[in-house]
Amino acid sequence: MVNVVFLHPDLGIGGAERLVVDAALALRSKGCKVQIWTAHYDPDHCFSETKDPDLPIVCVGDWLPTSICGYFHALCAYIRMVYVALFLIFFSGVEFDVVFCDQVSACIPVIRLTRRKKKVLFYCHFPDQLLTVRSSFLKRLYRAPIDRLEEATTGMADCVVVNSQFTAGVFKRTFKSLSSVHTDVLYPSLNFSTFDTEPAELDGLIPTEKSFVFLSINRYERKKNLALALEALKDLQGRLSGDEWKKVHLVMAGGYDERVPENVDHYKELKDLSTKLGLSDSVSFLRSFSDEQKISLLHHCTCVLYTPSNEHFGIVPVEAMYMRCPVIAVNSGGPLESIADGETGFLCDPQPACFAEAMEKFVKDPGQRQGMGEAGRDRVLKRFSLDAFSEQLYQYICKLTE
Template identity: 55%
Template structure:
């Protein structure tokens, strides 16, 4: 048994958060002592296991600012993580700058889970921004290399890791995110999840962020709507995380609603924010196809969730989905263009229930064979055990 503390900057409801919550559940099931330390935890905007007592969560340092007059968000995130790092930690998540402090103040062995290099998540549009980011980027590379073990969420991210951190002689190990499949097998009433059982329902689940390319789903849906016979009824449900603390979430939802109005799709497109686990499961069980629009996605847990719920997936043909979705078998991989997505969506409509069942069964089989919670738990347990015995050369 190992005492494991997860250190995460903001324990909300994103894909990265789902991964570490599942990692905590996996290790707890293997009799390890699990604790979470985070700089922010909102009981109204988090996964159920982090607020119902299943996992022990402590929030520290939330009094520290998230930004300075709308700027210096990376610097503030680093300072909040350093403050939280005064606790005993084994698994550090997303931000690596606290690792040398942990090594200096404790005998903890450090596993760093790199979802994606932080320096690639922001632009360098101005000289001032480049000067500001230069020391932060250097710190990220140096402190990432200080971890005893580095994990990444996909082969795609492993390649990006090597291309970004050129000075590091580190071989990260791929630990694919997984599903706590027990959560997806509970009994849930599916009534009232969608308006009309005779309608083909397309579903998009993502945070309301511009990088998720949600307009692609709306524009592709518009093309399909124009091309289909009048008797065919289709609907698009755009659902996902929406945080009122995040200006982009507010602005982008308005932008998406404007696109819908301009395309005269208000009667066919529905927006839903901050789904509960039950609501999300209802949609995954009752809709007909998932649209997954982000490009360069590090992994993408939503396609896995959809395939487990026997839902075909239409995703962009790059990044993590190339490792999860099998083209023409569990769904379709397409160029990030409305016409390409619309063509695949038309195939789903024309294929009807038979195609949905065929692809749905193939998708569930793929998840069980490659991304099962048991395999994830076993591999993570092995990594933690190895790390607890690690002796740096």
């Protein structure tokens, strides 16, 4: 039996966390013994599978700060993950053969401190250094050594996999000293059984008189460009008759953590924007929704609006397509690989008018949802099944332990 330990910074409810949980479940199904180690875990703010007693979650180092006076988030994240790795190696007594780590590569050289060399698989969702805006000289000065450390430590992994062809290209352009490092693409998957449940009632989330429900699912972060959904809805209003507009509604469902100031601030910004645009009666906001609520929303909505540009992969479009729900997404990044334009949804420029034009098609031709929905379901079954993901990941683990 192969023992695999997962190291992840914060076991919340984002796409990276979904990948880690699915990877752990996949390897467990292949007979591996798995544990997830993290610096933060809140059972009330996580995926339901993490509450399974057969999927051990170990949380250490949560007492360490996540920032210093609201700054130095990256430095604190690195320190927290190094602490987790040190605790695993020197104080836990846990036996392991392979470490699966993602997001923070600084823990990789710590793994090398073990007497017997352990193998490391690093999953690159996206280079961390590209997720930060360098708005000042001091910020660039602060990030310079962290960026170099990220590149150097990523190159120490025995195996590097990425979540899309798009990310693979970005990896090569960003980490120039790692040109010899081979990166395989391991697309995130869906655990279909999670979605194959009877949809629950919406409990008043959507007014009953609304026939066309557009759904945005993403964390309340500015880089997700959620305002685009609101602005597109306003543009759509001008394209429809009064009777048609009365049947349209938008649900903004987002990951929300009160510990994260940006989540709190951006949620308020979006609500203020909906009021400013005169859309308050046509928009519902939902924070930190449950898996049951997400499944119900995907089942009942007309279409999903996916607004981030250059998204590394984006699991939401895949979830939506599996639920036979078309997707309107920005024509860049991962959605170029997951969505078939004109077949399972529409790929658009990140402009309100472009999104509104695509949204209008579903209002004018309601039957389009069914055809695209079936095509989306077929695409997910062929390309993003958990079985294919599990087998590919298991083969990586087997090669590392040969």
